[in-house]
Amino acid sequence: MSTTSTWTVAGMTCGHCVASVSEEITELDGVEHVDVVLETGAVTVTSTAPLDPASVRIAVEEAGYALT
Numbered sequence: 782m783s784t785t786s787t788w789t790v791a792g793m794t795c796g797h798c799v800a801s802v803s804e805e806i807t808e809l810d811g812v813e814h815v816d817v818v819l820e821t822g823a824v825t826v827t828s829t830a831p832l833d834p835a836s837v838r839i840a841v842e843e844a845g846y847a848l849t
Contacts, residue, residue, distance in 0.1 A: 783813060784831050788824045792846045793817070801844040809836055822849070 790802055799817045802824060806815045811829040818824075824841075826832060838848050 783827050783829060785825060785827050786832060786837075788826070788837055788841070789849045790817075790822045790824050790841055790846050791849045793819055793822055795819070798844075798846065802841060802846055805840040805844040806837065809840055 793799060793802060796819070799819050803815045803817055806812060806824065806826055809828070809832060811832070812826060813829060814827040816825045816827075826837070834848075841848050
């Protein structure tokens with residue numbers, strides 16, 4: 782069974798930003814799908830198990846952005 786969680790990421794301004802955030806989060810263990818809405822900063826992640834918020838924060842920061 783999949784788990785869905787939604788996070789808000791600050792600082793994304795273009796498609797490259799979306800791709801960077803998506804790529805970093807996709808690398809986390811168990812992530813099946815990442816959907817980013819540029820206009821709102823909403824990042825919805827579908828995974829095989831609940832994700833550790835610290836891991837998501839690190840992935841977003843690796844992409845150069847911040848969770849809000």
